[in-house]
Amino acid sequence: MQDIKRVIEENNGKIVVEHDYFLLVEVSREHVRKLARALFEAGAYYSTGVGSDERPRNGFFAMYHILNHEESKKYIVLKVEAPEHDLRIPSITPEIEGANWAEREAHDVLGIVFEGHPEPERLILPDDWPEGVYPLRKDFKYNEKVKPVRKEEKFVEREDALVLPLGPFHPTLHEPEYFEIYVDGETIVGARYKGFFVHRGLEKLAEGRLTIHQIPFVAERICGICGYTHMICYCQAVENAIGLEVPERAEYIRTLLLEIERIHSHILWFGVVYHLLGFDTGFMHAWRIREKVMDIAEMLTGNRKTYGMSLVGGVRRDIDEDKKEKTLKALREVSQEMKKLFNDVLAMKEILNRIEDVGILPKDRARSIGVVGPVARGSGINTDVRKDHPYAAYKYLDFKVPVYNGCDVLSRYLVRADEIFESIYLIEQVLDQMPGGDIMVERFEVPEFSVGVGATEAPRGEDVHFVITHRGSKVYRWRPRAPTYNNLPSVPVMLEGEHLADAPAIIGSIDPCFSCTDHVTIVDDSTGKILFRGPLEDAIRRLKR
Amino acid sequence: MVDVLKKSIWVFHLNSGSCNGCDIEVLDVFTPRPDFERFGVKLVPSPRHADAIALTGPITRAMVPKVVEAIKALPEPKIVLAIGACACGGGIWHDTYVVVGGIDEFYKILKEEYGMDPPTTIYIPGCPAKPEALIYAAGILADIIKQKQRRREDVIREEDEEKRKIETIIREEIGSRHFLPKIIVKRGPKEGSV
Amino acid sequence: MSSMGRLRMLIDSLSHPRVTEKYPYEPIPIPEDFRGKPEIDPEKCIGCAACARVCPPNAITFRDDHEQGYRVLQVFLGRCIFCGRCQDSCPVGAIKLTKEFELVSLSKDDLYQVVKLELAKCIRCGKYTVPYRYIKYLMEKGPKILKYELLLCPECKGEIMTLIKYHYAQEVHE
């Protein structure tokens, strides 16, 4: 703890707010790069970055870099400011690879220029978005419709390389995302991700139309699989910002539902992976078992997926003895059946062959990209927000964090398998130890411009929300960061040198929350020739002319 | 004679920027418990094979050309299943800057910019739509069950007596305030209200 | 042996019954607290529009029809996210989430529920103000001080408030 403070002070950082959960550090533009480097070397990894337009307050734009320092159990928020007339901030991407997307996004939505960024391209806005319009600036209305600028497709058909777009729709993970994969013969030599088709403008929406009590429901709809963890994460960020203590019983109920969500999400993932490997019966069995978890969720919360259980200050519904018993009974069945399924499937050689030693992500690369969750734990990094930054009721509970050193798809598979049983164990403890009392704090004051950070361990990894509160029960800036945002940049590393047919399973192995695994463009990098185009096809082309 | 168009419905799933909740339910409905295949419904990987598009999501701007493309590729007779709050009415993001806001807004664009008529649409509300709701939709398509949800409009008029009662109470109350009858009605720019 | 797992799985599946439900031929069990279709009980509704204000997706909207003299509350189920905030906020328990989930319809029109409540007239200028129901509710449950201005439109209310202030000020002065 003292060490990290010393590192900050030695590098000209000024600690403004000291919270149990995070440190807010102000640093000038000249020193940010050095400080970020020093923190990274001290063991912090890049969690997320948030740009904010604070002109109405002081005439400055601000960039918040959030780093996770597990050792001292704190998030370190670096705040860098730039005036409107000189919107330049030195990029820290050359120092920490993980800052790449966050800085590009801040440029897209606010127009902050990051000097020395290696890849300054548009990231999240649609291609037909006009230049010079920045949606997250305060002078842009949340429901303003911008006239699209029609542009040619971004693909430049090179003379020596034909483009083979495999997409844009694909049945695998039922989501519109896009990877460009460069292949040499049959082997993948590089990949580029192109996505954000599902950018829905929710940050702006939250600042514009919604109040602090409505945002949890938007947060829940960031992801339809792990929505509840986003909801909790937002609530915690606001609670941290206004210094609110949540009743203990509410914390236990939150934990219970978070773990139920983790189980359902992991079983879902197993089903999808089996489907990707062509083993549909496995998919059916996994999802049949999952149905029991969904029933518990429906019984406890009233909906199968969008639990809608939390607000800032607590939870909305209580649970009784009868529900506890039903939950335990169903989970025991789930545990038994999943064990059986895992045993049977891992005995199948062709499945094992396709996930073992495939999609390697070495430990050091994993660290510098800043991957989180099962992907990190499959690469031998012992990280888990539940242990590193305890929240909800996890501080009272006993559980293990599975870590595997294989760095391949199989390791990620095993991490998730272990986590299912660990979650069931956690739920048993929660139901056993749950204290009585209130479940909600009804009245509280919301201060103006108070900064809060919340983090949860989503099924896919660390989930971070950053909030600046505003008067009148509003938020000034809200930035959710889903785990996949950190995990996706690792996919190109995993794909390198692998067989093309393994691409779906590898992309699927990070459990991409919002992407379709194989919207790929296949471009042969070395020869400029497209794979899968033989002489016969040339003949047909000639016939056509 | 069996109407095979009702006995076999192949569905192409199209996510237009949804949160995944409905997408997962679209998959879920094919799993053993709901078992969509009972009604001859099958997920197909190409819109050309499909009879219906299962559309989820509020249709983000980036997805508009792609949704149009898919609808064009669908052979006649076309059906669109608008699944979930987002597809039916834009959901919680119905008016943000990158979202078209639901299938009806999209049909306007389809008509204006591409000159196409909207296909038959089935609205399946829910957030996310329960698998059973999807089965219900298939039931309606296959003529097994009838649509239950109907528009409801209630007009509430108060009894005259009731109105008079309220008015009398209030008038009495106002009357008891000695200053009120003296008020002279002045129309002009209002000053600071309370 | 790699085929053992398969065989076990096959035997296991065949020795257990199928799990497919009978729906839609038979109803399925719905849990007690299920959050389904929100329904406004028009008899109870007072037209305060609290639900419309908390609704995150604006599925519940209200407008005042000054021509006909109605407050029109409209629930658009197509946009509803079934969060239940309307139920929490309703002061009289008029809007409730039911267990109904079979909302599928072939036309958008069928997804609306509309409640029209008659508006009261301002006793001073005759313009429409708020629904009678709301006035009645406030008279019973609302804070005492408000009563006399219930039947006034906002403009008249403003004028009267100014006059009252003026009056009191004079009183004090005297």
Next chain:
Amino acid sequence: MNAIIAVIVNVIFALLYAPLIDGVERKIKARVQRRKGPPIQQTWYDILKLFKKEEIMPKDATKSIFVSAPFMAFLSVLISYLFVPTILPGALYFYGDIIVVVYLLAFSSIAFFLGAFSSGNPYAQVGANREMSLAVMEEILLAFIVGSLAVLNRSLMLNKMFPLEIKVSSIILLAFYLVVMYIASARVPFDIAEAEPEIAEGPFIEYSGKYLAMYKYTIFLKRILLTSLFLNFVLPENVLWRTIGYIIGVVIIPVVLAMIEAHMGRMRIDQAVRFMKRLSVIGIFAWVISLFGW
């Protein structure tokens, strides 16, 4: 004359039965996944529906090839039924008809390939490529079988081979044939060319309406053809027993295969090709012992 009636009956039987047994297979797969599954006539509904739908011509397609490929595939499999008896014994036999059957099957694969390439869709091309590498391996394996059969029976006429004499080599050959049959009928793990999650039903992706129906129908017919060929090799000559045996066999074999298929994961194309290379060693072995006359 009898032969012609038999052929007509056989072809009609195959046409009616092939989609029906696919429906049964779907039902069986549903059962092992513990669900109810579609009615057994579902595949018929699907095909009839596809015939009712509109066909869409893709922009980039080479029209003549694109349209004729499904017919070529369908007809080549249908013509094979002239030489392979199904429910009734009796077909058009002539010298070398087994080679014609093998060629016709290969031709249907080539038609898939041509149709896919003419569609101009990248997925289809990936699928076609995979289809082709599988088809080449299948051909090699079938060549071993035909070679061994020719040596065993000293003939290339199918009716001389029905039923096969019981020998060591013929038993190995039949077992080998079963595996090849499984591969050739494009079932998991060898449905690499049509893999749904990877390349979205590859070769068929641009097809719609009746062309798609024709392709689907071709696959079902091919499966029944291969099954019938196997049954002809093992069933006795007595007409009554043969017919009973045939009816049982043509139901049981697809059901068993469906159960196996349900419990398999898909192979990668290189893994599949490697697997088939290993198989060809067994083929050579069978051929060698048949040369010895065992």
